[in-house]
Each structure stands twice: as C-alpha cells, then as structure tokens.
Amino acid sequence: MTNTGGGLELAQDEVVTLASELIRIDTTNTGDPDTLVGERKAAEWVAEKLAEVGYETTYVESGAKGRGNVVARLAGADPSRGALLVHGHLDVVPADASEWSVHPFSGAVQDGYVWGRGAVDMKDMVAMSLAVARRFKRDGIVPPRDIVFAFLADEEAGGLYGAQWLVEHRPELFEGVTEAISEVGGFSITLKDDVRAYLVETAEKGIRWLKLRVRGTAGHGSMIHHDNAVAKLAAAVTKLGQHRFPLVISPSVREFLDGVTEITGIDFPEDDIEGAVGKLGALSRMIGATLRDTANPTMLTAGYKANVIPSVAEATVDCRILPGREEAFDAELAELLGPDVEREWIGLPPVETTFDGALVDAMVGSISAEDPGAKVLPYMLSGGTDAKSFQRLGIRNFGFAPLKLPADLDFSGLFHGVDERVPVDALKFGVRVLDRFLLNS
Numbered sequence: 479m480t481n482t483g484g485g486l487e488l489a490q491d492e493v494v495t496l497a498s499e500l501i502r503i504d505t506t507n508t509g510d511p512d513t514l515v516g517e518r519k520a521a522e523w524v525a526e527k528l529a530e531v532g533y534e535t536t537y538v539e540s541g542a543k544g545r546g547n548v549v550a551r552l553a554g555a556d557p558s559r560g561a562l563l564v565h566g567h568l569d570v571v572p573a574d575a576s577e578w579s580v581h582p583f584s585g586a587v588q589d590g591y592v593w594g595r596g597a598v599d600m601k602d603m604v605a606m607s608l609a610v611a612r613r614f615k616r617d618g619i620v621p622p623r624d625i626v627f628a629f630l631a632d633e634e635a636g637g638l639y640g641a642q643w644l645v646e647h648r649p650e651l652f653e654g655v656t657e658a659i660s661e662v663g664g665f666s667i668t669l670k671d672d673v674r675a676y677l678v679e680t681a682e683k684g685i686r687w688l689k690l691r692v693r694g695t696a697g698h699g700s701m702i703h704h705d706n707a708v709a710k711l712a713a714a715v716t717k718l719g720q721h722r723f724p725l726v727i728s729p730s731v732r733e734f735l736d737g738v739t740e741i742t743g744i745d746f747p748e749d750d751i752e753g754a755v756g757k758l759g760a761l762s763r764m765i766g767a768t769l770r771d772t773a774n775p776t777m778l779t780a781g782y783k784a785n786v787i788p789s790v791a792e793a794t795v796d797c798r799i800l801p802g803r804e805e806a807f808d809a810e811l812a813e814l815l816g817p818d819v820e821r822e823w824i825g826l827p828p829v830e831t832t833f834d835g836a837l838v839d840a841m842v843g844s845i846s847a848e849d850p851g852a853k854v855l856p857y858m859l860s861g862g863t864d865a866k867s868f869q870r871l872g873i874r875n876f877g878f879a880p881l882k883l884p885a886d887l888d889f890s891g892l893f894h895g896v897d898e899r900v901p902v903d904a905l906k907f908g909v910r911v912l913d914r915f916l917l918n919s
C-alpha cells in the first residue's frame with residue numbers, strides 16, 4: 479500500500495471534522511422548494527473538498543435553482559468491470575431547536591458524539607465517503623474498478639429534484655455503474671452479550687402516496703341528506719385503516735430472521751412470526767413493518783363551512799408495499815374500497831436484490847476484519863431511499879454505511895429524531911471498513 483499523504487490515520491482524523499462542518503451547513507428540506515436553504519452551499523463545499531485533493535468534479539443542479547449535486551469519478555485498475563457507485567444525500571429533515579440538548583446545526587463534538595441534524599441521516603456516511611475518497615486520491619490509490627462518488631439533493635422529499643432527476647436527465651454520470659452502496663444499512667445491532675450483527679439493506683418497500691376522493695351532493699347542513707361526501711369518505715378511511723394486508727415473508731426478511739435465530743436461539747415459527755418479531759425490542763419496530771403491506775391514513779381535507787355539506791372529500795394515505803406485491807396490493811385496494819372511491823397516487827417502486835456475490839463478500843470481509851466474530855445479515859427497509867431511483871438504471875443497490883454502535887443506543891430512533899448524534903468511534907470505524915471495502919471490491 480502506498481502511503482504518501484497521511485494514509486488511513488488522516489482519513490480517520492478528518493472524518494469527524496468533515497461530519498461536523500457538514501452538519502453546520504443547514505440543508506433543511508421541508509418538501510417545499512421555496513423554503514430551501516443550504517443544498518447548494520453543501521454541494522459546493524463537497525466539491526471543494528474533492529477538488530482540494532485533485533478530483534475533477536461535476537456540479538449539477540437537478541431541475542431547479544439551488545438543488546446542488548456533485549459527482550466525481552475515481553478511475554479503477556480494470557475499466558472493463560462495472561463501476562461502483564457510492565452515493566449520499568446532502569439534505570436533512572427539519573429540526574426544532576427548542577427540543578434539542580444542543581443546537582441541531584451546531585455540529586457539536588462532545589461526550590464522544592458528533593451531534594446535529596443529519597448526524598445519522600446521512601451526513602455521517604457523506605463524511606465517511608468523503609474522507610475515504612480524499613485519502614485514495616492523496617495516497618495515489620487505484621481501486622480495483624471505477625468508483626463514482628455522488629452527493630445528492632432532495633432525498634428527503636423523494637429525490638424528484640435529486641436522484642430521480644439525475645437518473646432521467648444525466649444518466650451518463652452513472653455510465654457503467656452496476657452496483658451501489660449508500661444508507662440505511664451497515665450499522666450494528668447487539669443481539670446477545672457482545673455479539674453484533676451488521677445489517678446490510680438488500681430490499682426496500684415501495685412507497686405509494688395515495689389520494690382518495692369521494693364525491694357526493696352539496697347541500698344545506700340542516701336538511702336530511704343521503705349523499706354526504708364526508709360521511710362516505712370517513713367510512714372508506716376507516717375501512718382501510720383497519721384492514722390488514724396478508725403476511726408475506728420476503729427472502730431478505732427470512733434470511734434476517736434465520737440469522738437472528740442462529741445467534742440468539744429465538745425461533746420465528748411460521749404460525750406466529752409476528753408474535754416472535756414483536757419480542758425483539760426496538761428492532762421489532764423496524765422488522766415488524768416489513769412483514770405486510772401497510773396503508774396508514776395521514777391527511778383529511780373536506781368542507782369550508784359548518785352548515786355546508788361539501789360535494790367532495792379527500793384523504794391521503796401513506797401506503798408501503800412489499801417487493802412483488804404491487805399488483806396484488808392494487809387489486810386488494812380496489813376490492814376493499816369499491817368503485818365510488820376515486821384513487822390516484824404518486825410513488826416509487828420497491829427495491830430488492832439478493833445477498834450474495836463478490837460485493838457482499840467484500841462487505842462481510844471488511845466488517846469481519848474490524849469486528850471479528852460479528853455476523854453480517856441482510857434486511858429490508860420499510861422506508862425508501864435514493865436506491866429506488868438508481869434501480870431504474872439497472873443498478874444493484876445495498877444499504878452499507880458501516881457503523882459499530884454501542885449496544886444501548888436506539889439507533890433507528892435517531893433518524894429524523896431529536897438529539898440525532900453519531901459516535902465519533904463509529905465514524906472512524908466506518909472509515910476503516912469503507913477503506914478496506916473499496917480497496918477489495
């Protein structure tokens with residue numbers, strides 16, 4: 479290994495500063511483009527960090543002013559092999575400073591943690607990727623194949639002005655990419671004593687934001703009225719809210735549960751899988767949501783005056799659909815709601831790949847080298863990421879942002895949560911694992 483520019487030590491030192499500085503750039507994404515603040519500034523900052531060590535970078539605004547993205551490619555030894563994409567989003571969800579112990583955009587480094595909005599979602603991984611990208615360039619390292627680093631806008635609002643736009647309008651930036659890593663995976667959970675399992679995301683549920691619309695006859699609120707849109711909509715929403723979609727054990731979920739059984743001895747019997755998953759503590763929240771499709775009503779709109787029966791009532795339902803279930807889900811919905819409830823939706827498809835092959839071997843190898851005795855298991859994310867967009871280019875997607883976490887940290891609760899923070903040691907661990915992984919993939 480060449481070691482002319484400070485090597486891995488320097489990368490581990492600077493990852494903390496990089497994460498902290500990045501958190502200080504407020505990149506709040508409310509979903510309303512008019513309230514956007516720092517995406518452009520963050521992208522320019524990333525571009526500068528890459529240019530500083532010799533990268534040529536491409537800055538692209540994805541569909542609207544200020545939606546900054548940065549892409550850089552590091553040439554590999556074998557150009558005939560498909561490239562590997564390492565991507566991360568620069569935007570964060572809003573944070574209410576009055577609820578936090580430290581200011582959410584302070585990037586404070588204290589008590590062994592880097593604190594702030596984005597610390598785990600996902601300025602941690604952005605900083606780790608940047609630290610390794612900079613170290614490879616400084617040390618003249620040529621990875622086995624091309625690596626494309628991409629830092630993206632708008633993930634928190636679905637990527638319409640980020641990954642989705644880039645995939646549609648600038649696919650050449652991802653030329654030759656066959657596989658990708660990003661959030662939400664690679665973190666450890668402690669299942670027994672000191673035995674950790676690292677969860678690699680191999681699947682994601684699909685997202686469907688469904689709008690229900692019911693029409694009736696307008697009229698005076700004081701009269702007898704048999705065609706009330708509000709009452710009809712309320713009935714439909716109740717029906718959907720109480721409906722349970724069928725239990726489906728996807729391959730990634732099965733593999734995860736088998737791994738947990740191997741480590742802990744806990745069984746997940748076919749006839750009571752949900753009951754058994756329910757006993758997994760904080761983990762049950764995450765895994766429980768990947769056993770069935772869900773449809774949670776989230777918004778209601780109707781009426782404008784107490785004594786006017788409106789002619790239209792609308793509801794919004796957040797639906798999450800297992801891989802392979804989209805058609806069945808539609809049919810079930812149609813059957814359940816009947817023809818009088820109009821349905822329209824926007825959404826993104828489920829994602830799924832298999833937990834095998836050379837890239838997975840490299841993940842397992844790089845984790846094992848840093849945490850001997852650890853297990854590496856696949857899992858399905860109930861939420862969605864930019865992987866949904868990159869899947870459209872035929873890319874295999876994995877959530878692999880490696881972090882070794884303390885046993886008592888409620889990691890999944892930190893996503894979009896108050897006092898979001900990441901352990902300093904976990905960031906350094908992540909740099910070492912990513913470094914080894916990228917040298918061997």
Ligand SMILES: [Zn+2]
Binds near residue numbers: 567599633661
């Ligand atoms: Zn994220």
